[in-house]
Amino acid sequence: MNLYKKIIRPIFFQINPDVLHEGIIKFGNILGKNFVTRKPLGLIYNYENSVLKTEVFGIKFKNPIGLAGGFDKNANLIQTLPSLGFGFNEIGSVTARPYRGNPRPWNVRLKQEQSLIINYGLKNQGVDIIKKRIKTQKRSIPLIINIAKTNDARIKGDASIEDYNKSFVKLQPLADVININISCPNTGDGQLLCESPFLLNKLLKKISQNKVKKPIVLKLKPDLSEKLLKEVIETVKKYPIVKGFIISNLTRNRNLLKKTDPKSVAQYNGGVSGKPMRELSNKMIKTIYKMTRGKYRIIGLGGVFEARDAYEKICLGASLVELATGLIYGGPGTIKSINKGLVVLLKKDGFTNISQAVGSRNKLN
Numbered sequence: 001m002n003l004y005k006k007i008i009r010p011i012f013f014q015i016n017p018d019v020l021h022e023g024i025i026k027f028g029n030i031l032g033k034n035f036v037t038r039k040p041l042g043l044i045y046n047y048e049n050s051v052l053k054t055e056v057f058g059i060k061f062k063n064p065i066g067l068a069g070g071f072d073k074n075a076n077l078i079q080t081l082p083s084l085g086f087g088f089n090e091i092g093s094v095t096a097r098p099y100r101g102n103p104r105p106w107n108v109r110l111k112q113e114q115s116l117i118i119n120y121g122l123k124n125q126g127v128d129i130i131k132k133r134i135k136t137q138k139r140s141i142p143l144i145i146n147i148a149k150t151n152d153a154r155i156k157g158d159a160s161i162e163d164y165n166k167s168f169v170k171l172q173p174l175a176d177v178i179n180i181n182i183s184c185p186n187t188g189d190g191q192l193l194c195e196s197p198f199l200l201n202k203l204l205k206k207i208s209q210n211k212v213k214k215p216i217v218l219k220l221k222p223d224l225s226e227k228l229l230k231e232v233i234e235t236v237k238k239y240p241i242v243k244g245f246i247i248s249n250l251t252r253n254r255n256l257l258k259k260t261d262p263k264s265v266a267q268y269n270g271g272v273s274g275k276p277m278r279e280l281s282n283k284m285i286k287t288i289y290k291m292t293r294g295k296y297r298i299i300g301l302g303g304v305f306e307a308r309d310a311y312e313k314i315c316l317g318a319s320l321v322e323l324a325t326g327l328i329y330g331g332p333g334t335i336k337s338i339n340k341g342l343v344v345l346l347k348k349d350g351f352t353n354i355s356q357a358v359g360s361r362n363k364l365n
């Protein structure tokens with residue numbers, strides 16, 4: 001019996017999702033601080049298998065499953081997540097200045113869809129506080145730091161480039177990988193750098209002027225037109241500091257909801273996560289892998305709930321996979337279950353290591 005789905009989730013889902021998220025972060029932080037609480041978590045949830053070990057961006061990962069950006073916004077769970085079996089984690093989005101969040105609700109559950117409408121609008125404590133917190137925590141798995149532009153509509157054009165750069169300079173030394181989020185759907189200015197190759201070019205030029213020592217990936221939205229996507233890739237090709245893409249962020253496309261009348265949720269602002277966006281994100285992984293002939297590493301996410309979902313993204317071209325909504329609906333056992341399932345799927349297809357499966361169903365010729 002799945003204890004989380006049968007007993008814990010029905011109780012959790014009685015609680016307001018914004019309150020629950022904050023509660024879980026506080027509780028998770030306490031669990032991660034003590035060896036006495038970390039150890040039993042590890043015994044229950046850890047799973048290791050050499051088939052899952054992989055090297056991406058020159059970094060070793062014990063398995064390809066990571067926590068998506070936005071769950072641990074302020075880096076409170078760095079010591080907890082390895083005990084839940086994650087191969088890596090991502091914190092943020094972190095912005096140069098703190099932001100208290102858009103008007104609530106920040107999360108709306110769409111249970112029938114296995115989805116959420118998310119509208120934090122890059123709520124976070126800001127780079128200085130988060131930097132201090134990262135420094136105090138012991139790390140045992142690779143850390144991706146997600147940086148974004150401060151959610152303030154007055155910061156535009158060149159000022160937005162400076163704003164990103166501030167966070168980059170402060171956080172690069174602490175990250176294994178830097179994810180530049182150019183696709184948050186919930187900011188006041190609505191300005192997405194992935195829709196403006198001109199500004200993206202300026203941003204990458206500015207970042208390149210630093211001593212860039214860590215791999216950089218760009219987080220894209222899943223419904224970028226093919227024309228814009230081509231322009232983004234052409235821009236990126238000029239900057240060898242960019243090593244990959246995170247595909248994808250939330251979608252604003254409410255027509256993807258299958259069991260919910262979009263009108264019934266029209267009063268909630270925000271982007272849609274989880275199952276409804278899975279195919280959209282898969283399509284984009286497939287396109288980018290093909291367009292770039294596999295030269296960029298892809299971290300795939302969007303609607304990953306079980307091993308099959310992760311495997312599909314890997315076979316389309318993702319080297320690593322992340323999840324957020326799948327964790328909320330499936331509970332902490334989800335990571336172990338995905339990793340175990342991946343081993344079975346890989347063996348069934350005759351692969352002896354996860355890296356062999358990357359792009360295996362997305363032939364480049």
Ligand SMILES: Cc1cc2nc3c(=O)[nH]c(=O)nc-3n(C[C@H](O)[C@H](O)[C@H](O)COP(=O)(O)O)c2cc1C
Pocket residue numbers: 068069070071073092093107116118120122123146181184219248249250273274275301302303304322323324325326
């Ligand atoms: C609670 C929550 C908060 C999020 N906040 C952020 C964020 O701050 N920055 C970001 O890049 N993505 C954020 N996202 C988007 C996720 O990283 C991910 O791209 C999206 O949810 C699709 O993955 P999923 O279906 O596994 O949730 C958030 C998602 C959730 C569920």
